[in-house]
Amino acid sequence: MVHSSISNSEPPKWPETYWKRPIPEAHWRGVGLLTALLVLGFMIFWETYWRLEGYEPQLEETAELWARLRDHAGTGSADEVVYTGSSRIAFDFDQDVWQQYFGGPRPIALPKIGTNPRPFLADMANDPEFRGLLIVGVTEGLFFSPDEAPPAGEARIYLEHRENRSISARTDYLLSIPVQSAFASINKEDLSLAALVRSRWLDLPDRQGAYLMPDYPPYFGAIGPDRRIRMWHKCERDRELQHKIQQIWMPWFQLGPPLEGPPLEAIFASVRQDVETICSRGGQVVFLRLPSTGDLRKVEKERWPREAYWDRLLRETGAPGIHFEDYDGLKGFDCPEWSHLSRVDAVIYTRTLVPIMQAALTR
């Protein structure tokens, strides 16, 4: 070190004075009081306004909430029921109705909105303690998307979170529950600053020819601590909101060409492997195709013809599957925004599903 001065015998001393941060001159009591009053006043106004607009307190869908429920799965019991998939099964599958009619323990909800559930299926297959029934909701556009595409990435984010979650992630979740349960204005999809600025306050028309991802749908379903999503009552009635969401689904379901050829074969192979692994431990896997309607169903039929995707999936894996169009009791539903069932219909759907599922499991 160039500046070492070890020949200097004078011992150094800690400085008696050191830099002290200056404090601005201000009437601090007044500043603090005014700040508190303004923030409190705003929060009361904000909460009241959104409650009058029909919003209710709900939980936020987070990786931690998913991870906490995942911790309850894989008990080694043959009775346990776990369901995964994308948003449709989260909206349409009613745990209470299932438990009432099917019996056994309460099903554990592990779907995630907008995800490819194959990584979740693989996760259950890799859990040596899972020996129960796994119901997998299939939305072809997501289930048959490539591993490197965002839908599978979304699922992997949750799995990685569970693997590496910190203590503070757990405490944040616990602390957030009373706050989320108290305030209707806590609603990330519609009422966060990012959503307000981009969707309400400064929603400017985009340039012609710009390469942009389609918009995300606004808030239309509330998630509970059991991760069951119930359609927002406003979405069940408000035609304008329904139409808005319908128009958002269309570009999402037409993004890129449907998967074919070797990548599709690889998907069948990996799903077959996962199903075999679960079955070899005494577990069962059932695939579920939940209702969709309107122009969206037309697009799905056109892009993912049943024989090439759904039928092939069942043939390749040997697992039972329940397609809503195969059963009179399951096919008459009207999805308000073409993709998910209303709260009442979810109850009826699940009640109708139970005997069909029981028959499929004993087949």
Add this chain to the structure above:
Amino acid sequence: MLFNSLTFIVFFAIVLALHHLPIGWTWKKVNLLLASYIFYAAWNPPFVLLLWLSTVVDFLAAARIAKSEKRTTRRFWLGMSMLTNLGMLGFFKYGGFFLDNFVGLAGAYGFEYHPAMASIVLPVGISFYTFQTMSYTIDVYRKHSPPSESFLDFALFVTFFPQLVAGPIVRPRQLIPQFKKEHQATRPQLMWGLGLMTWGMFQKIVLADTFLAPTSDAVFGAMVPVGTMDAWLGALAFGGQIFFDFAGYSTIAIGAALCLGFSIPENFRYPYAAIGFSDFWKRWHISLSSWLRDYLYIPLGGNRKGSTRTTINLMLTMLLGGLWHGAAWTFVAWGALHGFYLWLERLCRRLFAEQEWTQRTVVRLGMGLMTFALITLTWVFFRATDFATAGKLIAAMFGFAEGGMGVLTTTDMVLTAVVISLLLGLSWSLRDRMVEDVVGKVPWWLGGCAWAAMLILIILTQGGGGAFIYFQF
């Protein structure tokens, strides 16, 4: 734990309450030390062991250095400290990088080598606290500072939670003396500390994460060639994002320390109002740039050994400064660009320093804008995950990208333009002042309104935003 989390709010309230209990100063320091370990363990408890290792080794090494007048003994203990800290840093941060490059190099010479690649998790903040503890041992070696008489004071210096994981990198002379006497914030200190914490959170959560991050993410993650305007907006947005993110963290750290009665020095001084690159480095991440100056550049010879050695020293310092930020060649390129800029500036200064026209306001403004534009270019290497992405973006910025498309929404373009313009305008109007001077002149009711507005916008983000960018360094 993250500053922008509910856990931190509860944690800080408890720490603050305990710090104000009528108990002895030693117990208050024990409270702060335990709180700091809890703060760090909230990420990954086993990594507290590394903090302890660094603390114990440097405390012992500095004590032995101070006791001995023998050069070999002093050098041995200095070497032990360096080996421990740089060894930890090297293993956890650069292990994979060195191995990857070794494998690549061996492959280039025809040797197929496939080592077992261990997945190494980077302990958060390791680059910061290892530099802080090394500065202590080096200062004792140089006899610039005495060794700490109290292990508790030293452990707290290494671990003090407000600045533990992302700086400012505090020097021993700045903090250890503050632990010797009782410190408790006065009411104005507490209020100003809370005000600074709010300002820092606002910068991070609202300006960086909500307004600018979507633009830089869209441009740097684009799957298609990006148009010129979008490329510039993406680079500008990242420049703003990293400033608000990191300056925000430093401001929260300074505010949190002040609430406890401690003063931590400034880490940013309106860097985007810099005129020239040496001015920039006096304003950006001041605690790191001054660390590199004092413990690397000057020991290398600084500017005292002729112009060629000065250039080499500058380049070496900036290259290592780049590598400090991350184990990737893109960070080295970022450092190299800054080294080149600094060399160019020295050259220009030699040619034009005496010219009167260089002091005209319009010329200074032009030089400031040019500095900002050139620094914006360097951020491309900092943000891009590889040289291919960086190259494409630089090409797009200069109009060389074929079939460049718009990848930004009009809303994000407007948000980026407005926030960056405000950032530049405010930086220029405040460039020679401290924020305390400005706030002191504002009517109290306006201060209350501004504070409330920031808090409301922070609340409206609903906990948006993730970890601070500098945590990964």
